[in-house]
Amino acid sequence: MATFRERFPRNRRDVVLAIDAQFRRLRKAIYRGPVREAGHRLFFTELVEATDNFGQITWLGRPIWQNVLDLWTIQETLYELRPALLIETGTNRGGSSFFFAQLFDLMDHGRVITSDVERLHDLHHPRVEYLIGSSTSPEVIGHVRSAVAQADGPVLVILDSDHNARHVTNELELYAPLVTPGSYIIVQDGSIDTLRLFRVGRPGPLPAIRDFLARHPEFDSDRTKEKRFVISHSPEGWLRRRPDTSTDKGVSGSLDSVRDSTAR
Numbered sequence: 001m002a003t004f005r006e007r008f009p010r011n012r013r014d015v016v017l018a019i020d021a022q023f024r025r026l027r028k029a030i031y032r033g034p035v036r037e038a039g040h041r042l043f044f045t046e047l048v049e050a051t052d053n054f055g056q057i058t059w060l061g062r063p064i065w066q067n068v069l070d071l072w073t074i075q076e077t078l079y080e081l082r083p084a085l086l087i088e089t090g091t092n093r094g095g096s097s098f099f100f101a102q103l104f105d106l107m108d109h110g111r112v113i114t115s116d117v118e119r120l121h122d123l124h125h126p127r128v129e130y131l132i133g134s135s136t137s138p139e140v141i142g143h144v145r146s147a148v149a150q151a152d153g154p155v156l157v158i159l160d161s162d163h164n165a166r167h168v169t170n171e172l173e174l175y176a177p178l179v180t181p182g183s184y185i186i187v188q189d190g191s192i193d194t195l196r197l198f199r200v201g202r203p204g205p206l207p208a209i210r211d212f213l214a215r216h217p218e219f220d221s222d223r224t225k226e227k228r229f230v231i232s233h234s235p236e237g238w239l240r241r242r243p244d245t246s247t248d249k250g251v252s253g254s255l256d257s258v259r260d261s262t263a264r
């Protein structure tokens with residue numbers, strides 16, 4: 001079979017390559033800015049509709065209510081960070097805490113504490129402690145703080161309970177002080193505020209995240225995490241405690257400052 005070189009004399013081949021390069025540049029120019037954003041939104045909407053917003057996803061047969069792309073980014077982060085303790089709010093049917101615990105099994109390291117207002121599963125795992133109660137209740141937060149005080153290594157938090165802005169603000173104020181320097185508090189489902197499909201849930205996590213960041217310079221939003229697989233349920237939601245900040249292991253976190261700042 002004739003090669004590309006043989007089929008096209010040198011000057012003709014150069015013309016073809018030049019046209020091809022122009023087309024690629026043009027495609028890039030068109031697929032930039034608002035067009036690109038619209039493309040992502042269309043795909044994201046289709047993905048949410050096709051998967052019933054990831055409501056039927058399973059991990060080894062157990063229901064897990066997570067965007068699988070985000071879940072992979074979390075998996076990569078857990079491996080890099082090797083948390084001694086992962087705190088999750090919003091257990092639901094237990095799939096996510098079970099998934100994290102099994103990753104920790106493979107890493108031979110790490111524990112999970114997860115809370116929910118009700119028990120919706122019958123799962124057990126030696127690395128997981130299941131708490132029943134609101135994530136912002138004194139009982140739950142007191143228990144979590146004791147676990148943090150005993151944690152011998154990084155602490156990472158995932159907020160996946162009530163996504164209402166006020167509740168997320170309260171959770172951020174209580175749980176962010178527990179995060180160790182260089183680790184994350186991941187605020188999930190900010191997509192409520194960006195995807196039209198979810199607009200009934202507004203105001204969701206995004207205004208709470210922005211308000212929190214404005215008041216807490218010790219955290220910044222690691223945008224590389226949400227862009228890892230182009231679309232994410234956690235826009236602006238990967239809040240990283242700056243490595244050079246100190247933590248008092250969360251004993252001083254209280255809702256008083258939140259009440260002051262949200263009583264508008």
Ligand SMILES: C[S@@+](CC[C@H](N)C(=O)[O-])C[C@H]1O[C@@H](n2cnc3c(N)ncnc32)[C@H](O)[C@@H]1O
Nearest residue numbers: 064065090091092096116117134135160161162
């Ligand atoms: C999105 S689901 C969590 C999904 C779960 N993390 C997973 O990936 O499979 C949200 C859960 O938060 C719980 N929830 C709602 N309000 C809460 C609160 N104040 N404290 C703790 N959990 C709450 C709900 O009962 C529900 O099960």
